[in-house]
Amino acid sequence: MDKMPLNDETPLDLEALTRALCAAESYAGVYHRPMHNQPMPSVEILSEIVERLRAVLFPGYFGHSEVTPESMRFHAGAELDVVARLLTQQVKRGFCFLCSREAENCQDCESRSRELAMLFLSRLPRIRRLLATDVQAAFVGDPAAKTPGETIFCYPSIHALTNYRIAHELNDLGVTMIPRIITEMAHSKTGIDIHPGATIGEHFFIDHGTGVVIGETTVIGRNVRLYQGVTLGAKSFPKDDSGKLIKGIPRHPIVEDDVVIYSGATILGRVTIGRGATIGGNVWLTRSVPAGARVMQSKAGNGSFEHGAGI
Amino acid sequence: MDKMPLNDETPLDLEALTRALCAAESYAGVYHRPMHNQPMPSVEILSEIVERLRAVLFPGYFGHSEVTPESMRFHAGAELDVVARLLTQQVKRGFCFLCSREAENCQDCESRSRELAMLFLSRLPRIRRLLATDVQAAFVGDPAAKTPGETIFCYPSIHALTNYRIAHELNDLGVTMIPRIITEMAHSKTGIDIHPGATIGEHFFIDHGTGVVIGETTVIGRNVRLYQGVTLGAKSFPKDDSGKLIKGIPRHPIVEDDVVIYSGATILGRVTIGRGATIGGNVWLTRSVPAGARVMQSKAGNGSFEHGAGI
Amino acid sequence: MDKMPLNDETPLDLEALTRALCAAESYAGVYHRPMHNQPMPSVEILSEIVERLRAVLFPGYFGHSEVTPESMRFHAGAELDVVARLLTQQVKRGFCFLCSREAENCQDCESRSRELAMLFLSRLPRIRRLLATDVQAAFVGDPAAKTPGETIFCYPSIHALTNYRIAHELNDLGVTMIPRIITEMAHSKTGIDIHPGATIGEHFFIDHGTGVVIGETTVIGRNVRLYQGVTLGAKSFPKDDSGKLIKGIPRHPIVEDDVVIYSGATILGRVTIGRGATIGGNVWLTRSVPAGARVMQSKAGNGSFEHGAGI
Amino acid sequence: MDKMPLNDETPLDLEALTRALCAAESYAGVYHRPMHNQPMPSVEILSEIVERLRAVLFPGYFGHSEVTPESMRFHAGAELDVVARLLTQQVKRGFCFLCSREAENCQDCESRSRELAMLFLSRLPRIRRLLATDVQAAFVGDPAAKTPGETIFCYPSIHALTNYRIAHELNDLGVTMIPRIITEMAHSKTGIDIHPGATIGEHFFIDHGTGVVIGETTVIGRNVRLYQGVTLGAKSFPKDDSGKLIKGIPRHPIVEDDVVIYSGATILGRVTIGRGATIGGNVWLTRSVPAGARVMQSKAGNGSFEHGAGI
Amino acid sequence: MDKMPLNDETPLDLEALTRALCAAESYAGVYHRPMHNQPMPSVEILSEIVERLRAVLFPGYFGHSEVTPESMRFHAGAELDVVARLLTQQVKRGFCFLCSREAENCQDCESRSRELAMLFLSRLPRIRRLLATDVQAAFVGDPAAKTPGETIFCYPSIHALTNYRIAHELNDLGVTMIPRIITEMAHSKTGIDIHPGATIGEHFFIDHGTGVVIGETTVIGRNVRLYQGVTLGAKSFPKDDSGKLIKGIPRHPIVEDDVVIYSGATILGRVTIGRGATIGGNVWLTRSVPAGARVMQSKAGNGSFEHGAGI
C-alpha cells in the first residue's frame, strides 16, 4: 500500500504521494497542530538566548571580546534587555506547545511567561557564582589545564554546565520544554547529557565528558568530579495500575560531596554514594556506597592474559 | 625532506611549499580526481534534503511551523518536488564518486538516479509509519517525556532514527555513499552511529544515545530499547586468501523483539539475543542468549569495597 | 542577595541586575581582561584555517571539488597564503591570552608568531604523509568501507586525526591555546577527544570513535587500532608540596605498534601495552601488558544468566 | 555643549557621551516608542514577502526555477500560505507604528490586519494580469529586448512595477506604511520612485528608469511609455489656514492612454496630458496638453554652436 | 472574476486562490518553462563571477587584500579556475533560456559554452589594460580624487565600467542574457545603465553617474568624459512591415575622441559628436555636431529672473 511502483517511464506522481502523506491517518501522531496560533519554540532563538547569556556570564570570553570594566555594564545591560524579551516569548511558546485546547486563558500565560523570564534573570548572579566554582573545579581537576580561563573558553564541561545551570533554573521556575531544548543543545555539542531537573552543587567538574548521562532526579553535592561515560541513571521504571510509567518520582542516585566517579562507571537507582567515595572506571553499581568507600571493578575485570592468541 | 628550514629572515617559501604539496607522489592517495566532470556529493545539500524530509514527515514540528491540515499538502508537495530534484542529483554524484574510469554510460546513470530518487520518495509513507511507532516507543520508554511531541522535537533518538530510516531505504535501493553521509550527520549531532545497512524494526528507542554503535549487518526486531554506549558490533573480520577483509558478510548481532540492552553493553558477532531478553549495563557478550534471558555483569563487577583508601 | 523578588507589577529592574552582574566581586574569576589590546582567539577563524588546510591536504575532497592536477597548485598556493596570515594572527592571540601583564615585548611576539606559523606550514607535507597512512588504516580496518576515498570524505576517524595532526605540530612548536581549540572542535563533532600533546604514529584508525579519550602524554606507535569508547587516561595526579597538581609529567599509557584496543576499554597510567597486544572490550587496565598479550574482560563479566527475571 | 573635548590622554568618556545621547531632550523627535508592545515593520520580512510574491506571480523566473505546470500549485500554495501569515503581521505593525496611544482596540486591529492581507491576496490574479501586459509593453517598447522573458528576469521596469502593483493594492485597501516601504525598496534598487497611491493602467513601460518620479495622486492610462528621468510631480503645495501642508489633494498629472514621455521631461501639477500625446526629452511642462500633441524643448534648447571655444 | 470576496468570517481560500493562479490562462506569458532541464541563470553566481574577476583585475583592492607580487599568481590562478567553471555553466544557462524547444543539440551547446568562457578569459589582459586607462581618466578628471587607487576602490564609474567591459566581451562573443544581467547589476548599484552592446574606447570617465544611459549601438571613442544624467539614446524605432520593432540596427550616437558631455544632456539617434566637442548640461540634441564644437543650452534656458515672486 505504501509503495507506488515506478518504472522508467513513470515520473514521480507528486499528487498521489502528497495525498498519501497528507491523509489524516498518515500524519496522526506526527503532526503538531499549533495551539492559540503560536509557533513552535525556536531552537535558533534559544541558541541566541544562551549565547547572549554566556556573554553576560563570562565577559570578555564570549560576545564582545574587548569589554572593559568600564564598558561592561553597557554590554551586559543591552544583552539582558534583549534576552528578557526573547525569553518571554520562548517561555510562552513552551507553554503553548503543551497546552490542551480547552485551557485558553492566554492573557495569563503571557504575563506569567514574562514574570518567569524576569525571575530567571534575577537568578543570573547566583548562576554565575556557581559557574565560577565550576571553573575552579575544572582548573584544579585537570593537569592539562594551564589557566582557569582556558577552561571557560574551550572545555566541554563548562559549556555543558552553563547550559545546564541556565536550564535548571528555568525548570525550577516551572518553565516547560525550553529547559530540555537548552540542555539538549549542549548534549549535541559535548556529548554530556544532563537533565535540567537534576540538582548539582557547586565546584562540579566533568572531564572529557562524552557519554555522561545525569538523570532527571539525580542529586549531586559539592566538589564532585566525573569522567567521560559515567551514567547516573534509573534502575527501573515503576508503572501505575494501567501499566503506564509513573513519571517524576525520585529514581536516580544521590551523590554526596567530594565524590569522584571514573570513566564508564554506571550507577543506577535511588542509591546514595557517600561523601568522599571513589567509584572506579567501568563499575556497574546499583546499591548505596558508604562515605569514603572506594569501589573498583573486580580484579577479574582487570583482564586475563593469553599470550599470542589471535582474537 | 619535508622540512624546509626557516629563520627570522626567511619568509614563507610559498612556491616551494606549494610545489612539495602538489607533487604527484605527495597527493597520491589523498586526491580525488572527479569522474565525468561531476563534483563531490554535497554535505550541505544532503543536509537540506534531510531537513526538508523532516518537515514533510513531521508537519508542524519542522519546516513551516504553522501548517494546518488545509495547507499541509501545499507545503508537502513543494518540499517533495524540490527533494526529488536535489536527491536525483546527489544520488548521481554518489555513483560518480565510486565510478571507475572505464564505465562511462552516464546517460543510464542519470536516469537510474532519478528512478531511485522516485522510488525512495514512494517509500516515505512507510518511513513515516515506522517513525510514528518510534515516537511512541520514546514516549513510553522515558519517564521524563511529558508528551510524544517533545520526543519528536528534541530527542536525539528520533533525530537519529529519522536519518537512519531515510538512509536505510536509500541503501536498500542500491544508492551508494549518500546513505552513509546521512547517518554520519546524525552520528555527529547525537553520538548515535547506525550503519544504513542495519535492519531495525518498528517501535525502537535509544535513550540518551551517545556512544551507541549499530553495525552494518545488525538485525533488530520490534519494540527493542537501547541505552547510551551500547555496541552491536562485529567480533572478527574474516580475510580472504590474499589477506584482504571480506566485506559484506553477516557479522553483527540479531536482536529479537522486546529486548532491552542497558548502557555500555557490548554485543559482538553474529549472535542472537532472544526475544524479550534483558542485557545489563557494561556487559561484554560474544555468544547468543536465549529468549527471556537476563544477562548481568558479574557480581564482582559490581565493585569491591575498600574503606578510606586513597586512589 | 542574588534574588531580586519580582511580582506581577514589577518589571525587570535592568539597572539593578546589571549592577549586580558588573560588580567586581561578581565577575572576578569569570572575566577576561584583554592583554595588549588583543582580542580572544577566534573559534570561527580557527575553523576556517582548519577547513582551508583540509582542502590543501585532501585536494578534490574538500574545498574546490573540481581541482585537477594542473590547477591544484594555484588552489593550494592561494589557500596556504591565506592560512599563513590568519594563523600568524591566531598564534599571537593565543600567546596574548596567556600573557602576564608585565611581559610586554609584543614586537618579539609578533615575529615569533609569524615564524611559528611558517614552521608549521613547512610541516604540512609530513602531516599529509601521515594522514595518507591513516586513510589506508581506515580502509583496511573497516569491512564496511568500500573505498579509501569514502573514509576521507565521511569517516570521523580521518576528520579527528586531521585536526589532531595539525594541532599536534602546533603544540610541538610551542603554540599555546590554539592546538587545544582545534582538537576540541573535532571532539565536539566526532566525540573523539585527543589531546594535542599526545604522540601518535602512522597508520592509526579509530572506528566509530564516540567517547574515545587520548590523554596529553600518551604515546601510540604504528598501526594501532582503537574502537569507540576507549580511554587512554591518567591514573592519578601527583601534587606538589603545596597541594597543587603537578602539570606536564608523563601519566598516560604507551601503546606500542600493532596493538588493537576494543570498545569501552580503559587503560590508565604510565603503563606499556606491548607490541601486537589485543585489549578486549570494556576491560579496565592499570598495569603494563607484554607484547602479543591478549587481555579480555573476565568470564564473569561476560554475563550471568537468569531466565524470566524482571529487571 | 555637544563637544566633549578630548586630548591624547583622555579616552572616550563613554558614560558622558551615552548620557548626553540618552537625555530626553536629545532623543525627542528621533525616538520611536513602540506602541502596544509591537516592533517596527521589518524591511527584511517585507522583502521576503515581495520575493515570495514574485515567485508566485512569475513562476519559473523567480523562486523555485524548475517548476512545472504539474508542481506549480504546490509551490504557489505554499508561498501564499506563508505570505498570508507574514503579511498579516506586517500590516498590523504598520497600523501600530502610526497608532495614537489612546486607541488601543488591538483585537480589532489584529483581525482587520488579517482580513486586509486576505483581501490583498485575492487580488493577485488581477495584479498578475496587469503585469503580464507590462511585460508585453517592455518587450515591444525596447528594441534591445530579445524575448518577453528577458524583461521579466532583468528589466528594472518590471521589477519596479511588480513592487508598485503590490503596494498599490495594499494602499488601496487602507494599509499604512507597508506600501511605501515596498515601493521604496524598488526605488533603491532601480532608481524608479513610484508612490503607491498613484494609479497606473495596463501595458505600462519605463525604459532604463533611473530618476523617474511618479507622485501620489498621478493617474496614468493604458499603454503609456516613460523614459529615464521623467518626473510626474506636484507644482505647488497648498497650505491650510494654520500654514500646514494640506495632504492628500490631487496635485499630480493625469496622463491619458498611449502617451510617450521622453527622458528628463518634467510635468508638474494637476494637468492633463491628452491621449496619444508625445512629450519630448527635458521638457518642463506645467499646463495641460491636448490629445495627439507633440511637445518638444524649444529649438534654442537644442543647443547653440560655438566653434573651438574652451569651456 | 479575479476578486474572491472575503468577510470577517471567511479565512483565506488558499485552494481557490492557488487554483486561480495556476490556471494556464493566468500564468500564460509570465511562466518560464525550463528548457532541457536547465535552471535559470543565477544572479547570485553571476555576481560571484564578477567579484572574482574584480579580484583578479584589481589585485589588492578586491578579494584577498594582502596579496603580494609573489603570491599574486596563486590567487589569480585559483580565481580564474573557479570562474572558468562557473562561467561555462552560466553561459550555457543563458543559451537554454532563449532556446526554442526544437533545437536540442545540447552536447554542442555545452562545448560551445566552455569554449566561449575560455575565449572570454583570454581577453582579460586586454580588459584590464582598458580599465587601467579608465582609472587614470577618473583620477585626472575629478579634482576631488586624491589618488588613482581611491577611484578603483570606491568610484561608481570604475565599478560600472568593470561590469560593462566584462559584459561587452561576453556579448561580443555571442553570449546571450548573461551580459545584460551583468550590466544591470552595475545599473542597480550605480545608476549607470550601459548596454553591453555599446562600444567604448579607452580612458573613459563618468562622474557621479546616476541616470547615465548608453544605448546598445552607441560608439564612444577615446578619452571621453560624461557627467550624471547623460543619455546617449535612440530617437526612433523603425518598425518592419508587420509593425514590429526592427531590432539591432544602429540607432544610438557616435561620440568621437576627447568629447565632454555635461550633466543631463540628451543625445538621440545615429548622430555624430565630432572629436573634441563639448556638450553642455541639459542640452537636448538630435543632430550631429562638428569636431571642436561647443553646444550649450540656449540663453533663455539659463533662467529668467523675477524678483520676489512666489512659485
Place this chain on the structure above:
Amino acid sequence: MDKMPLNDETPLDLEALTRALCAAESYAGVYHRPMHNQPMPSVEILSEIVERLRAVLFPGYFGHSEVTPESMRFHAGAELDVVARLLTQQVKRGFCFLCSREAENCQDCESRSRELAMLFLSRLPRIRRLLATDVQAAFVGDPAAKTPGETIFCYPSIHALTNYRIAHELNDLGVTMIPRIITEMAHSKTGIDIHPGATIGEHFFIDHGTGVVIGETTVIGRNVRLYQGVTLGAKSFPKDDSGKLIKGIPRHPIVEDDVVIYSGATILGRVTIGRGATIGGNVWLTRSVPAGARVMQSKAGNGSFEHGAGI
C-alpha cells in the same frame, strides 16, 4: 598579444593566462600593495559602523526596535563602545591606504586614529540635533508624509543625510578615504551623491533624491529644499602650470537659507543663490542669483506644440 587563441581542442591555458595577468607591466596601475601590513578599509565594517550609529541616533527605528527610555542607555553605550573600536581601526586603514612608503611612524598613526574616532563620537549629539531638523524638514516638505517617523524609517533623504552628516564630521577631522566610502554607500542606495566635504545647514530636505549631486566645496544654508536630479557642481577645473587639476579650491555653489531648487536644475561654479530664491526645474545656471529671485526655464523650454505629428 592579449589574445591567446583557443579552439575546441584547447582547454584553458590557466598557466599562461595567469602569467600574463601577473606580469608587473600588466598589473601596474591597478594593484594595491598594502602599506605597513595593513589591509584595505572594509566596506562591510564601515557599513556595520554606520548601521550601529543609525541605531544610536534614531533609537527604536533602527537596531533594537523595542528600546525604552529605561533601556536606551545600555543599548547606546554598547553600540558606541563597539563603534569606537571598529572606527579607530578603519580610520587607521584609511591613513595607511594613502600612506607613502617613507613615512612610517605608525605608532603615531594608531593613536591619532583613536583620538579622531573619539572626537568624532563626541560630535554625535550635534549630528543628531541636525538630523532631527532634517526630519522636520522632510515632514513639512512632503505632503505625502503622514508622520515624521515615516521619514526617518523609509525616506532616502534621511538615509543619505545621516551618512553625509557622519561622513562630513569625519572629513572635517581630517579622516581620509572613510568619509567618501560612507557617502558612496548612500549614493548607491539612494542615488543621492553628496561629497563629504560639502557644508550643509540644518533643516535640509531632498525629495525623491535620485540623481542629486552636491559637490565637494558646496555650501548650503538653513532650510533648503532640493528635488531629484539637482546638480550643485563645478563649472571648470583650473589646472596648474604642469597641466594638472588643482585640487581643493572652492568651485561649487553657495546656496543661502530658504532656497528651493526644483528637479533637474543644474547650478555650476562658485556662484551664490541668494536667500529665499527659487530655482525652477531643468534650469541650467552658471551665475549668481539675488535673494528672493525666481529663476525659471525659458518659456520656449516649456515646449512647443505640434498637433498630430509622429516623432
